[in-house]
Amino acid sequence: MVIKNHYQIIQKLVEATKKHEVYRRTECINLIASEGLKSPAVCEMLSLSQDLECRYAEGENDLEGHVKTRHYQGQKYVTKIENFTIDLIKNLFGCAWADIRLVSGTHANLATFKGLSLATKNNRMVVAPLSSGAHITHDYSGLAGKIIGLETINHVFNVTNMNIDPDKSAMIIRASRPGIVTFGGSLFQFPHPVKELxxxxxxxxxxxxxxxxxxxGLIAGGEFQDPLKEGADFVTASTHKTFPGPQGGLVFANRDDERMKTGIKKIQYSIFPLTTSNTHLGRFPALGLAALELRVFGRELAKQTIKNAQTAGEYLFERGVKVLGADKGFTKSHQIAVDVLQFGGGKIVAQKLEDANIILNKNLLPYDDQHHKDDPSGLRIGFQEVTRRGFKESDVKHLCDLILLIIENKRRPSEVKEDILTFRNEFDEIKYGFQSVHEAMDYAQAHQL
Ligand SMILES: Cc1ncc(COP(=O)(O)O)c(C=O)c1O
Structure with missing residues (x-):
């Protein structure tokens, strides 16, 4: 498009931005399982770091995760900021090394998979099947295969348990002798068998x-499996899903022996110089503050998030909806997987719910034809954001009632939208976090944290 009138375009840009903020922030109930809600204190911290958003800090880090060398001038505070944030993250997860220079979870996987394939000189990786919850970055058809050139071999997945089958996967690992075995995923209700494998x-x-x-965020709260304690070598993550920080990525580990040191060094090399120049420094202070919030509120937040997800699973199931993982209590995480084929499929149902300002995503289920990404039979529903807004079990049940009215065609989405707007208005405060940076500091001081 040739722009003839820049004023008009900028005006529209401003207008769309403002409208988006009102729409998703104040008018919708957000149930996308991969999103997170930042506290006022974390937002304030982001607003305090505008100059950092302009800066560079390329260079090497040491085996503590701290800054070792920087190839730019003007670093006297940037270095402190990165080191303090690293320490807050290491403290939260009880680990010896972390790297926060990754700009997303995808980037964390890129650097980690690349680094470890260099360390092992082995291009094979065992991963959960994409159809059963792995992220596209794990798969041969995505980053792992197409960008890094890894050959991926699937774990065996048990659909009834919605989990990796440890005995059968052990056979796969022994037969394929990979350099990396990956756990975790995007459709992820139950702890994976890390200690078993x-x-x-x-x-x-x-x-x-x-x-x-x-x-x-659930791991930080101590309410999901602790991967390092169970035997994982490296943990990769986004910092903006159940961990309600600024958008970014993270990798952390312990550093017990030469094998781990080699792995860390290769990952660091894959971060810089291989895949990073600007590390998006403006998010670091807010990430540090989010780590403090999870230290303080993480357990309560994770507990209630999981309780809310389980409540929704059970409530919908009791009303005739096919919720996956029923034999195992539906979920032990923040999300549930629901088969809505009987109501028209994921695409139609997700759209109807959007028309009522309930935002969630359609999702392929393990037994779907994996080519039908556009119209899968499922939905993935996440409860971390509504929990942070203060939802308890009774609120989740009320929300489920409204969802049922729509998917069972008992009321039109446009009518239910009115109820959603009223309901949403009851949850204006963001819980399990600090309202300001000042409040966070006062709290830390008063509690000698
Ligand atoms: C399991 C998993 N890994 C990695 C990613 C990529 O994270 P990001 O969106 O931060 O790049 C996602 C995204 O949702 C994910 O679900």
Whole structure:
């Protein structure tokens, strides 16, 4: 499009931006499982770091994760900011090394998979099947295969349990002898069998990578499996899903022996110089503050998030909806998977719900034809954002009632939208977080944190 009138375009840009803020922030109930809601304190911290948004800090880090060398001038505060944030993250996850220079979960996987394939000189990786919840970055058809050139081999997945089958996957790992065994995923209700497979991975010389993009906040709260304690070597993640920080990525690990040091060094090399120049410094202070929030509120937030997801699973199931993982209590994470084929399929149902200002996403289920991405039979529903807005079990049930009215065609979405707007208005405050940077500092001081 040739722009003839820049004034008009900028005016429209401003208008669309403002409208978006009102729409998604105040008028919708957001149930996308991969999104997170930042507290006022974290937002304030972001607003304090505008100059950082302009700067560069290329260079090398040491085996603590701290800044070692920088190739730019003007770093006297930037270095402190990166080191303080690293320490807050290491403290939260009880690990010896972390790197926050990744700009997203995708970037964290890119650098980690690349680094570990260099460390092992092995191009094979065992991953969950894409159809059963792995992220596209794990798959041969995405970053792992097309960008890094890894050959991916699938874990065996048990659809009834919605989990990796440890015995059958052990056979796969032994037969394929990969350099990396990956756990974690995007459709991810139940802890993966890390402790059951860690010895098998070791036996074949593979590193275990655990992709905690979705469940990082639950891990921080101590309410999901602790991947490092269970035997994972590296944890990769996004910092903006159940971990309600600024958009970014993260990788962390312990550093017990030469094998781990080699892995860390290769990942660091893959971060810089291989895949990073600007590390988006403006998010670091806000990431540090989000880490403090999770230290303080993480357990309560994770507990209520999981309780809300389980409540929704059970409530919908009792009303005739096919919720996956019923035998296992529907979920142990922030999300549930629902088969809505009987109501027209994921595409139609997600659109109807959007028409009522309920935002969630359609999702392929393990038994779907994987070529039908555009019209899968499922929905993935995440409860981390509504929990942060203060939803308790009774609120989740009320929301489910409104969802049922729509999907069972008992009321039109446009009518239910009125109820959603009223309901949404009851949850204006963001809980399990600080209202200001000042409040966070006062709290930390008063509690000698
Ligand atoms: C399991 C998993 N890994 C990695 C990613 C990529 O993270 P990001 O969107 O931060 O690049 C996602 C995204 O949703 C994910 O679900």
């Amino acid at each position: 860690k010895d098998v991975a070791r036996e074949v010389g593979a590193y275990i990578v655990y992709d905690a993009a979705h469940v990082l």
